[in-house]
Amino acid sequence: MxxxxxxxxxxxxxxxxxxxxxxxxxxxxxxxxxxxxxxxxxxxxxxxxxxxxxxxxxxxxxxxxxxxxxxxxxxxxxxxxxxxxxxxxxxxxxxxxxxxxxxxxxxxxxxxxxxxxxxxxxxxxxxxxxxxxxxxxxxxxxxxxxxxxxxxxxxxxxxxxxxxxxxxxxxxxxxAWLAYAGNPFCAAVDAAWQAEGRSHPFAWDALELGEVLGQGASGVIHRAVWRQGGATREVAVKLFKGAVTSDGLPEDELAACLGAGVHPSLIPVLGQLAGHPEGRQGLVMELIEPAFRSLAGPPSLDSCTRDEYPAGTALSPAQALGIARGIASAVGQLHGRGINHGDLYAHNILYHPDGRVLLGDFGAASFVPPGDAGLAAALERIELRAFGCLLEELASHCPSAPALTAGLVALAHRCLAPEPAARPSFAEVEAALAGLED
The missing domain is CATH 3.80.10.10 (Ribonuclease Inhibitor)
Known part of the structure; x- marks a missing residue:
């Protein structure tokens, strides 16, 4: 200043x-x-x-x-x-x-x-x-x-x-990155999932907030202790910053998180915060092991749409392929459940040295209006372009495995095809990744 x-x-x-x-x-x-x-x-x-x-x-x-x-x-x-x-x-x-x-x-x-x-x-x-x-x-x-x-x-x-x-x-x-929730054309499906979210309440007075673990465009994540009866459990609590974020509405993010289902590469969501004294909305999630770290930082003013990786970032072949496979499977599940993530970026991905990977931040997620298979496929192809960008980045940070990087780059080119209809589905991407060796 x-x-x-x-x-x-x-x-x-x-x-x-x-x-x-x-x-x-x-x-x-x-x-x-x-x-x-x-x-x-x-x-x-x-x-x-x-x-x-x-x-x-x-x-x-x-x-x-x-x-x-x-x-x-x-x-x-x-x-x-x-x-x-x-x-x-x-x-x-x-x-x-x-x-x-x-x-x-x-x-x-x-x-x-x-x-x-x-x-x-x-x-x-x-x-x-x-x-x-x-x-x-x-x-x-x-x-x-x-x-x-x-x-x-x-x-x-x-x-x-x-x-x-x-x-x-x-x-x-x-x-590649599209958010459209909270508009009249998707109001009915939004409301249905928001009602589902309210069926998993976590009382504010049962939570004790601790240190800040991180924050993004939509909210701040705290370490917390949840007390129920005589038992306690460490959790993570995301408190939303305001009524409208840069990506959309907090209630739509809440609904998408709870609608995503269980998957080993999605951050487990436990429920929705209830009874905050200032009426703030929030999400209660499982606490992630500290060994997980962000794959990259968000885009800068100069890079505009592409993430910024720390200098010297180098992934092992097992890590690069594990990230690609885990994220493809998770996003495939989301689209199978009618959810467009909208923010498929490396800065929203946590990875563990042992190869595990987690996709988070549903602030830009939107539900696909039901009954329109053509629109659902078109939205999936938009998200596939975002995945193609991720594959390019994984390949560029895995210098020790030229055969693997060549395979990742070839698949990335298919996902980045200028004609969206020429891109594969996430199911086809998963099959292609299964054929690559680390």
Whole structure:
């Protein structure tokens, strides 16, 4: 965090990154003194209602965050910023997105938790767009011009007012991570599974929370002790952060976790939290052995959609193949039960040195509307692209087994086929992996 005093005193000269959150009601003109170097500008948590018309003077600006500031519309001046690639206006109360507000070089757009009813047709000109977060708005449809967004890889449209998924959506050649729960077209199946979740309550006053074990976009996970009668048991408790996450609604995540069923490569879920004094929602899970660790870190601002692995990450052949087989089997079960995970990433995978693997984080999970086999197959093929990305990453971090890596890469290419209909099913993927030797 930087200070306005430092900016005005010239102590930030040459800065590439600037973060100011001081309840500001006007854009500080001193920011233009950094025009020769400034690339990342974070003005979240202020009280702006507009941006200056000469914002394009920041010619090197690639990333702009203004989340939490009261904007009625996405500023049109953004469309004229020559280098702008990432825009974040979460929770601003935005009602409209003008045609001119989207820069042609846009790669990542975050408009979560606003009041947007319509997207402009101009979004179809954003052919470099890779990541689009729109959860928690009022969209009843998506513009057909979006079919031209052939680079789109991650799409969050949960908790809107969509009555169906667009027919063109499953045809996008690079779409891999999709969340759509909480829309009217899947309301009935969502409600059924949410009712199922409420049948497994864990009383808040029977839990004693301990240290934080980790956190993600939707919530914070704590170590906890559950007391029932005279017995105690160590568990993990996930407390959700708010009513709408970047991926969707907490109640949909709860329902998907409980609907996933039992599988050796899924984190065991025990039930839903009940009776929190502040009304917060939560999930009670089995406590995972500390030897499990995350396979990777989430994407960075630069990598956009691809995970970041720790430097020097090296997997043994047994680990690489075990991860691939375990995750393929788990996700195959999810689709067999009508659940699209939506966030099949290495950063949501825990692995153990002995080869065991666990898939977690159902924040983007969505139920497949029943009775539409064609849609179910199309959604599975979208998730297969995400699995293809994972296979590529596993192969690249397993240098000691060229024959195995060649097999993983070949299977990855099938899963990444630009024509979604050409991709295999998860059942076919499991069979192919069974034929590979570690």
């Amino acid at each position: 930087h200070s306005l005093d430092d900016l005005r005193a010239g102590r930030l000269t040459g800065a590439r990154h600037l973060k100011l959150a001081a309840g500001l009601s006007e854009f500080p003109r001193e920011i233009f003194d950094l025009a020769d170097t400034l690339e990342v500008l974070d003005l979240s948590g202020n009280a702006f209602t507009r941006l200056p018309d000469d914002l394009p003077r920041l010619e090197r600006l690639r990333i702009l965050f203004c989340s939490g500031s009261p904007f009625e519309a996405l500023p049109e001046v953004l469309g004229a910023c020559p280098s702008l690639e990432m825009i974040g206006f979460r929770g601003c109360g935005i009602r409209s997105v003008p045609e001119a507000s989207l820069p042609p070089g846009l790669r990542w757009l975050i408009l979560t938790e606003n009041r947007i009813k319509v997207l402009p047709a101009s979004i179809g000109r954003c052919t470099r767009l890779q990541k689009l977060a729109l959860a928690g708005n009022r969209l009843a449809s998506l513009p057909p011009e979006m079919v031209a967004c052939t680079g789109l890889e991650l799409l969050r449209i949960a908790a809107n007012r969509l009555t169906a998924l667009p027919d063109w959506l499953p045809t996008l050649p690079r779409l």
